[in-house]
Amino acid sequence: MRKVNTRMLGSVVLFFTSLALAGSFGEAQNDSLAAKQPVEAIEHVSMRVNSELVLIPVTVLDHKGQPVVGLQKDSFTLLDNDTEQVITHFAMEDAPISVGFVVDASASMLGKMEKSRQAVTRFLNTANPEDEFFLVRFNSRVDLAVDLTRDAEELQKQIRLIQPSGGTALLDAIRFSINQMKTAKNARKSLIIVSDGGDNSSRFTTTDLTNLVREADVQIYVIGIFDPVNMRSRTLEENNGPELLQEVTKQTGGRLFEVNNINQMPKFAWELSRAIRAQYLLGYAPNFPRHDGKYHHVEVKLAKPKGYPNLRASWRHGYYSLAE
Numbered sequence: 579m580r581k582v583n584t585r586m587l588g589s590v591v592l593f594f595t596s597l598a599l600a601g602s603f604g605e606a607q608n609d610s611l612a613a614k615q616p617v618e619a620i621e622h623v624s625m626r627v628n629s630e631l632v633l634i635p636v637t638v639l640d641h642k643g644q645p646v647v648g649l650q651k652d653s654f655t656l657l658d659n660d661t662e663q664v665i666t667h668f669a670m671e672d673a674p675i676s677v678g679f680v681v682d683a684s685a686s687m688l689g690k691m692e693k694s695r696q697a698v699t700r701f702l703n704t705a706n707p708e709d710e711f712f713l714v715r716f717n718s719r720v721d722l723a724v725d726l727t728r729d730a731e732e733l734q735k736q737i738r739l740i741q742p743s744g745g746t747a748l749l750d751a752i753r754f755s756i757n758q759m760k761t762a763k764n765a766r767k768s769l770i771i772v773s774d775g776g777d778n779s780s781r782f783t784t785t786d787l788t789n790l791v792r793e794a795d796v797q798i799y800v801i802g803i804f805d806p807v808n809m810r811s812r813t814l815e816e817n818n819g820p821e822l823l824q825e826v827t828k829q830t831g832g833r834l835f836e837v838n839n840i841n842q843m844p845k846f847a848w849e850l851s852r853a854i855r856a857q858y859l860l861g862y863a864p865n866f867p868r869h870d871g872k873y874h875h876v877e878v879k880l881a882k883p884k885g886y887p888n889l890r891a892s893w894r895h896g897y898y899s900l901a902e
Contacts, residue, residue: 667861775819871901
């Protein structure tokens with residue numbers, strides 16, 4: 579969800595439509611688009627938006643967890659605080675993305691790092707030329723190993739140097755990475771967290787994190803290598819780690835990939851890449867003024883087209899409006 583003013587409306591639509599036509603996941607559906615203006619940059623802001631235009635990226639998966647392409651605008655219904663909105667702009671995009679890899683380097687990752695490296699490499703092999711990346715590694719401390727770059731080889735080099743040790747400051751790492759994303763150049767932004775869950779070293783709290791992800795224009799995906807419940811630490815934070823990550827991904831319209839077998843890591847990385855890139859973009863201007871600075875709930879309903887199996891949609895669940 580992003581803030582776009584009326585003057586930039588045509589260029590935003592043309593930008594996403596032209597990129598989607600060039601993408602590998604199908605043609606954009608642009609029956610409501612008639613913009614002719616030059617392409618301009620999309621303004622990056624936090625998730626506090628005004629009522630001019632709200633953009634909602636939506637991922638649709640089938641019963642096997644595979645992305646679904648080719649849906650039309652009338653397959654979607656969009657509500658803002660339980661009030662149905664008119665979807666005025668619709669496209670499917672494979673636009674450049676900015677991705678932050680947030681890799682757990684704590685002692686509990688011993689024996690899991692090689693598959694974690696392979697997962698990151700598998701994702702990078704699907705990158706577009708205009709994609710950019712950064713790498714954050716964390717244990718008891720959080721470290722920016724690679725700043726934003728298009729050099730995938732440098733990122734792979736640095737992840738090979740990670741040696742697991744110490745505790746787990748997962749919440750601090752997510753906060754740091756969201757702030758790091760503020761300097762990203764691409765309009766679409768995602769964090770990919772590779773972790774076995776839990777937290778025993780952060781100063782940041784779960785409440786702080788919930789508020790932060792609601793405001794940040796960043797989708798969060800997790801490859802979670804979780805121990806069985808009876809093998810987890812008895813600390814409350816580590817017991818609640820998987821549930822926390824599930825909620826974070828849900829709030830941002832991302833997805834949790836729960837790994838039961840370490841050998842599944844590269845496979846999940848490939849599925850994650852497809853989920854990030856095969857997204858629909860729904861745009862609407864709220865049909866009532868919103869300048870109260872409050873959080874507003876967004877809901878997307880999906881009508882199953884004839885001949886399709888059961889489908890599941892994920893999207894960012896809300897935004898903060900600007901206060902007058």
